[in-house]
Amino acid sequence: MWTPRPVASNATDFISIEGGARLTGQVRVPGAxxxxxxxxxxxxxxxxxxxxxxxxxxxxxxxxxxxxxxxxxxxxxxxxxxxxxxxxxxxxxxxxxxxxxxxxxxxxxxxxxxxxxxxxxxxxxxxxxxxxxxxxxxxxxxxxxxxxxxxxxxxxxxxxxxxxxxxxxxxxxxxxxxxxxxxxxxxxxxxxxxxxxxxxxxxxxxxxxxxxxxxxxxxxxxxxxxxxxxxxxxxxxxxxxxxxGDRVFAATLAAAVACTRGEALVTGVGAEYLANEFEVWQAAGLRVQPTATGFGVACPDRLTARDVSTRPYPGFHTDIQPLHTVMMSLAQGTSRVTETILDDRFRYCPELVRMGARIDVVDGGFTCVNGQEGKIAVVEGVERLHASDVQATDIRGGAAVVVAALAAEGRTSIGNVYQLDRGYADLATVLSSLGARIQRVNATYSPASSAEQNTPLNKRGAACLTPLPG
CATH class of the missing domain: 3.65.10.10 (Enolpyruvate transferase domain)
Structure with a gap:
C-alpha cells in the first residue's frame, strides 16, 4: 500500500527566485x-x-x-x-x-x-x-x-x-x-x-x-x-x-506567463472556469486560446491597465484578485482593484511595494460582505520590479509575490512558504518545468518584512500521515 510522504515545509524554508526568465512550455494543474x-x-x-x-x-x-x-x-x-x-x-x-x-x-x-x-x-x-x-x-x-x-x-x-x-x-x-x-x-x-x-x-x-x-x-x-x-x-x-482541476492554480500560471512575457499550454482545467478573469485579462492584452484539455496563454507585449471588482462566481474571484494586482503593477497605466468580499485581502501589497510596485490601498467608501469597511488598491504600473526579501502573507498573496519575483530583476527570497504549501502542490517544481529559475531552500532565514510568520504544519509531526486500516 502506498504511503504519503510528510509535508516538507518548516520554519526555515524559503524560496529563492532569480527573475527575468521567460516562462514557456506545457504544464498540467493538479486537483483543486x-x-x-x-x-x-x-x-x-x-x-x-x-x-x-x-x-x-x-x-x-x-x-x-x-x-x-x-x-x-x-x-x-x-x-x-x-x-x-x-x-x-x-x-x-x-x-x-x-x-x-x-x-x-x-x-x-x-x-x-x-x-x-x-x-x-x-x-x-x-x-x-x-x-x-x-x-x-x-x-x-x-x-x-x-x-x-x-x-x-x-x-x-x-x-x-x-x-x-x-x-x-x-x-x-x-x-x-x-x-x-x-x-x-x-x-x-x-x-x-x-x-x-x-x-x-x-x-x-x-x-x-x-x-x-x-x-x-x-x-x-x-x-x-x-x-x-x-x-x-x-x-x-x-x-x-x-x-x-484547480482553476486558481491555472490562473496563477497564466499570471506568471503574463508577467514574464512568456507562452505556455496549461491543461487539467477548462478555460470556461476562468471566463470572467480571462475576459478582463484579454482586454488588457493577454492572449488566451481554449483547448480541449485546458488553454494556451501568451503575452508578447506589455499589458494595459484594467479595473476589476471582486464578486461571487461567476464574477471575478477574490482568490485571483492578488494575481490581477501584480499583473497590473507591470501594466501600462493606472488601475483600480476593488475588493468587495474580504476587508484585509490587500495585506500582501506592502510586499509588492518592497519590490518596486506602486500601490496605494485606500478606503473604498463601501462595506464588504464581511461587514467591514471595503478597500480599493490603486495600482500605477511600472516598467519593471526589483528583487527584495519578502514574505508570503497568505496563500494567494504569496502566489502574487512569487509571480512578481519571476518578473523582477535580481534574486528574491520569499519566506513563510508554509502559506504556499497550503494551496500549491510543489510550486517550485511546476514553475521550474516552465523555465523559472527557482529553488526551495531549507536554511535559517530572517526576511526583512514585518509580516507575521505562521508555525508550519509539521513542526510537531501533525502532517506525517500513515495509512489507516482499509
Whole structure:
C-alpha cells in the first residue's frame, strides 16, 4: 500500500527566485484544493468506501483535513500519489483538537458531516488565511434553521441536537461557498425530507461536490435563481470520483506567463472556469486560446491597465484578485482593484511595494460582505520590479509575490512558504518545468518584512500521515 510522504515545509524554508526568465512550455494543474476539501467530507457521508482521484495530497490543508477525519473515526486508505479511499461509517464528531482546527478554515465543513450523522460537534478556533473578519454567521443560521442548537462566537462553534422532521427553507444574504456546502451535507442526511436554500453559491467547486453527491444517490436540483432543492436519500452509496482541476492554480500560471512575457499550454482545467478573469485579462492584452484539455496563454507585449471588482462566481474571484494586482503593477497605466468580499485581502501589497510596485490601498467608501469597511488598491504600473526579501502573507498573496519575483530583476527570497504549501502542490517544481529559475531552500532565514510568520504544519509531526486500516 502506498504511503504519503510528510509535508516538507518548516520554519526555515524559503524560496529563492532569480527573475527575468521567460516562462514557456506545457504544464498540467493538479486537483483543486477548494474542491478536494469538500469532496473528502462528502465521501464520508457514505457508510461504504468511496474513492477520490486527482487528490493533491501534498497540500498542507488537505493533509490537515485527512488527519482530522482519521482522528474522529474515518477509515482512510492511500491507494497512490493522488488517490485515496474513505469510509465514514465510524465518524463520531465530538471536540476537535485546536492544534488542527485553528490551522484551516475548511474544518467548518465537519459541522455538516456531524449534522449528517446526528452527532454533536465542537470547534474551538477556526483557522485559514488572515484576510480580515471571517464570520460563521451563515453556518450558524443554516444549522439553526435545520433545528440544531448552535453555539457561535469568535472563538468557538458547536452544534448538537437533531434536525426538524419537516421541509426546511433557508436563505443567505450572500452566496457563501462554505455555508452552501454545509447546507448540502446536512440536507442529504434528512431522509425523505426536502431542504431548500435560496442564494446558494455557484462556484465550480460546489458543483463538483454536488456531482459527487448525485453520483452517490442524493437528489439535488437547481433553478435559475441560485436556489438548491435537496431531498434526503435513504442511502448514499460508495462511488469513485475525480477531483476537479484547480482553476486558481491555472490562473496563477497564466499570471506568471503574463508577467514574464512568456507562452505556455496549461491543461487539467477548462478555460470556461476562468471566463470572467480571462475576459478582463484579454482586454488588457493577454492572449488566451481554449483547448480541449485546458488553454494556451501568451503575452508578447506589455499589458494595459484594467479595473476589476471582486464578486461571487461567476464574477471575478477574490482568490485571483492578488494575481490581477501584480499583473497590473507591470501594466501600462493606472488601475483600480476593488475588493468587495474580504476587508484585509490587500495585506500582501506592502510586499509588492518592497519590490518596486506602486500601490496605494485606500478606503473604498463601501462595506464588504464581511461587514467591514471595503478597500480599493490603486495600482500605477511600472516598467519593471526589483528583487527584495519578502514574505508570503497568505496563500494567494504569496502566489502574487512569487509571480512578481519571476518578473523582477535580481534574486528574491520569499519566506513563510508554509502559506504556499497550503494551496500549491510543489510550486517550485511546476514553475521550474516552465523555465523559472527557482529553488526551495531549507536554511535559517530572517526576511526583512514585518509580516507575521505562521508555525508550519509539521513542526510537531501533525502532517506525517500513515495509512489507516482499509
Amino acid at each position: 484544493k477548494n474542491a478536494t476539501l469538500p469532496a473528502l467530507v462528502a465521501a464520508c457521508l457514505s457508510r461504504e468506501p468511496t474513492t477520490l482521484t486527482n487528490v493533491p495530497l501534498d497540500l498542507a490543508d488537505v493533509r490537515l483535513m485527512i488527519t482530522t477525519l482519521g482522528a474522529h473515526g474515518v477509515r482512510i486508505a492511500f491507494d497512490g500519489p493522488s488517490t485515496l479511499t474513505l469510509d465514514g461509517s465510524g465518524w463520531h464528531g465530538g471536540a476537535f483538537s485546536p492544534e488542527l482546527s485553528t490551522r484551516f478554515r475548511h474544518v467548518l465543513l465537519l459541522m455538516g458531516l456531524s449534522a449528517f450523522y446526528r452527532v454533536p460537534a465542537d470547534l474551538t478556533g477556526v483557522g485559514g488565511c488572515s484576510l480580515g473578519s471571517r464570520k460563521h454567521d451563515l453556518h450558524a443560521q443554516l444549522f439553526s434553521d435545520f433545528g440544531y442548537f448552535v453555539f457561535d462566537n469568535e472563538r468557538s462553534f458547536s452544534i448538537c441536537g437533531g434536525p426538524k422532521a419537516e421541509t426546511v427553507t433557508t436563505s443567505f444574504h450572500y452566496p457563501s461557498f462554505g455555508a452552501t456546502l454545509n447546507f448540502l451535507f446536512a440536507a442529504v442526511g434528512r431522509v425523505g425530507q426536502q431542504s431548500i436554500l435560496h442564494n446558494a453559491a455557484l462556484n465550480p467547486e460546489v458543483i463538483d461536490t454536488i456531482t459527487l453527491l448525485q453520483s452517490m444517490g442524493a437528489e439535488i436540483a437547481w433553478d435559475a435563481n441560485r436556489t438548491l432543492s435537496v431531498t434526503g436519500p435513504r442511502k448514499l452509496q460508495g462511488v469513485s470520483h475525480q477531483i476537479l
